[in-house]
Amino acid sequence: MSIIRDPALWESGERKIQWVKQNMPLLRSIEADFQRDKPFAGLKVALSIHLEAKTAYLCKVLAAGGAEMYITGSNPLSTQDDVAAGLVHSGLNVFAWHGATPEEYHAHLTEVISVGPNIIIDDGGDLVNMIHTEYPELIPNVIGGCEETTTGIIRLIAMNKAGQLKFPMALVNNADCKHLFDNRYGTGQSVWDGINRTTNLIVAGKYVVVAGYGWCGKGVAMRAKGLGAKVIVTEIDPIKAMEAVMDGFSVMKMEEAAKIGDFFVTVTGCKDVITENSFLNMKDGAILCNAGHFDCEVSVAWLKANAVEQWEARNNIQGYRLANGNSVYVIGEGRLVNLAAGDGHPAEIMDMSFAIQALTAAYLAKNRNNLNEKLIQVPREVDIEVAERKLRFWGIEIDKLSPEQEEYLNSWQAE
Numbered sequence: 001m002s003i004i005r006d007p008a009l010w011e012s013g014e015r016k017i018q019w020v021k022q023n024m025p026l027l028r029s030i031e032a033d034f035q036r037d038k039p040f041a042g043l044k045v046a047l048s049i050h051l052e053a054k055t056a057y058l059c060k061v062l063a064a065g066g067a068e069m070y071i072t073g074s075n076p077l078s079t080q081d082d083v084a085a086g087l088v089h090s091g092l093n094v095f096a097w098h099g100a101t102p103e104e105y106h107a108h109l110t111e112v113i114s115v116g117p118n119i120i121i122d123d124g125g126d127l128v129n130m131i132h133t134e135y136p137e138l139i140p141n142v143i144g145g146c147e148e149t150t151t152g153i154i155r156l157i158a159m160n161k162a163g164q165l166k167f168p169m170a171l172v173n174n175a176d177c178k179h180l181f182d183n184r185y186g187t188g189q190s191v192w193d194g195i196n197r198t199t200n201l202i203v204a205g206k207y208v209v210v211a212g213y214g215w216c217g218k219g220v221a222m223r224a225k226g227l228g229a230k231v232i233v234t235e236i237d238p239i240k241a242m243e244a245v246m247d248g249f250s251v252m253k254m255e256e257a258a259k260i261g262d263f264f265v266t267v268t269g270c271k272d273v274i275t276e277n278s279f280l281n282m283k284d285g286a287i288l289c290n291a292g293h294f295d296c297e298v299s300v301a302w303l304k305a306n307a308v309e310q311w312e313a314r315n316n317i318q319g320y321r322l323a324n325g326n327s328v329y330v331i332g333e334g335r336l337v338n339l340a341a342g343d344g345h346p347a348e349i350m351d352m353s354f355a356i357q358a359l360t361a362a363y364l365a366k367n368r369n370n371l372n373e374k375l376i377q378v379p380r381e382v383d384i385e386v387a388e389r390k391l392r393f394w395g396i397e398i399d400k401l402s403p404e405q406e407e408y409l410n411s412w413q414a415e
Helices: 008-022 025-037 053-064 081-089 102-113 127-134 136-139 150-162 176-199 216-227 236-246 276-281 300-306 347-366 380-394 402-408
Strands: 046-050 068-072 119-122 145-147 169-171 207-211 228-233 263-264 286-290 310-316 317-321 325-332 373-375
Touching: 008 053, 008 347, 025 053, 025 347, 025 380, 046 053, 046 102, 046 127, 053 068, 053 081, 053 347, 068 102, 102 127, 119 127, 119 347, 127 136, 127 145, 127 150, 127 216, 145 150, 145 347, 150 169, 150 286, 150 373, 169 347, 176 216, 176 263, 176 286, 176 347, 176 380, 207 216, 207 300, 216 228, 216 263, 263 317, 263 402, 300 325
Parallel strands: 046 068, 046 119, 119 145, 145 169, 169 373, 207 228, 207 263, 263 286, 286 325
Antiparallel strands: 310 317, 317 325
């Protein structure tokens, strides 16, 4: 039972999955554990994450643990049709294709939710939102779920505050082995991979405006600096703004940065970060993209409604000529640039993030009768296990506290 673009593409997809598997030793070790222990035996798992090769391997790892998998993407432009075909060829249920219309995307989410999942693995909150608003009768089936992103966690916190979150959700993005590496090093590298392969323009010597200086923004700014750019950060948080200053970046309001920037990257998790006033102040030829989850940070809707001319300037780059005569360019329709215009985070980074996902999902399954909170932090032992496994695969050993040192650190009277 699947809905995909072309099943005949499976060989290409399988090659991609095998490539990332080779470079994801954490998930390989967890797959071996799951094959032995079957933590998801008898359970249906609904998953909505950007459907490319690394996600596909996570799905196969969960299936090895006994899960009956129902899979869709979390962004219409990030699904890779050959990878979807590879999963279907392996016997998993997939409902997704690249370039889905809003109606098709909703239909694919519906297929995944309507099976009555026991565990939900979400990226941005679409599955959790849908089961609460459209299929509340299926909520009693749900043991709990995992949320991958900052944006999704913001939505969960709002739901919980309003008393609307009806089952436990683990905040995977808050785990140290997720946000400290995935958000910073993964986003930093993959965003510039997407920009560079799509534009084929030099970054060195140009002004790059990074909107938002959370962990993702830190990574984007760090990599822009490494490419030789002059980096400007815009922020609403005074503490993060101070961090950016002390990290060596210029900080200013977007209305001022708009006049200077050559490249703009939004990574805030909010909406309307770059809007009319900014567009009209930009240089002719400014290039914009978004690295936040939803396509509302750069106001593409305003550009479509108000540009005097629109055209495809290059594959995956849309040009908009404004009334003032200047043109601005948007990569990947303002969707996640690292996935709409690239292959997403490196495999070694997602190895850690998806190891957290897999082990946290197993924790939910194991403790299904003892989950009392609606918002659950990833257990510290899961974070530590992932870090220790990763270091072992790198061949790195670290020191351990002696019993005397532990006593010293745990005693207020020690000398």
